[in-house]
C-alpha cells in the first residue's frame with residue numbers, strides 16, 4: 718500500500734483560535750477539515766516541507782516550533798505518517814490558495830468539525846487541559 722509522510726501546521730491566533738482548512742471536493746478526503754500542510758518530498762526535512770507547503774497553500778511564512786505528535790493512520794487507499802507541529806505566522810496573512818476555505822476555530826469547537834481521521838489525536842492533545 719502507498720505510504721506518505723505528511724507534515725501539518727497547528728497555528729493559533731491571538732484569540733487562541735486554531736487555523737483550520739477545508740479540503741475541496743476534488744482532493745482526497747473531500748470536504749474534511751485538516752491542518753494546512755502536505756507531503757514531505759524527497760530530500761526535505763519536516764521544517765523545509767512545512768514551510769514550503771504553507772507558502773503554497775496559505776501564501777505566508779511560518780516559524781515551525783514544537784512537535785505536537787506523530788501518528789500513523791491507515792486509510793483505505795494509503796497509509797499516512799502524520800507529524801503535527803505548533804507553528805507561528807511570521808509574515809503575511811493566510812489565504813486559501815488551494816483549500817475550499819479557511820477558518821479560525823475556538824479550541825472547544827474543533828471536535829465538532831469533520832476532521833481527517835488522522836488528525837484526531839492532535840485535536841485531542843491540543844484541546845485537553
Ligand SMILES: Nc1nc2c([nH]c(=O)n2[C@H]2C[C@H](O)[C@@H](COP(=O)(O)OP(=O)(O)OP(=O)(O)O)O2)c(=O)[nH]1
Nearest residue numbers: 723725744745751752753754755756797833835836
Ligand atoms: N495537509 C494535511 N494532510 C492531511 C492531514 N490529515 C490527513 O489525514 N492528511 C492526509 C490528506 C492527504 O491524503 C495527505 C496530505 O497530502 P497533500 O495535502 O499533499 O494532499 P494532496 O491533496 O496534494 O494529495 P492527494 O492525497 O490528493 O494525492 O495526508 C492534515 O491535517 N493536513
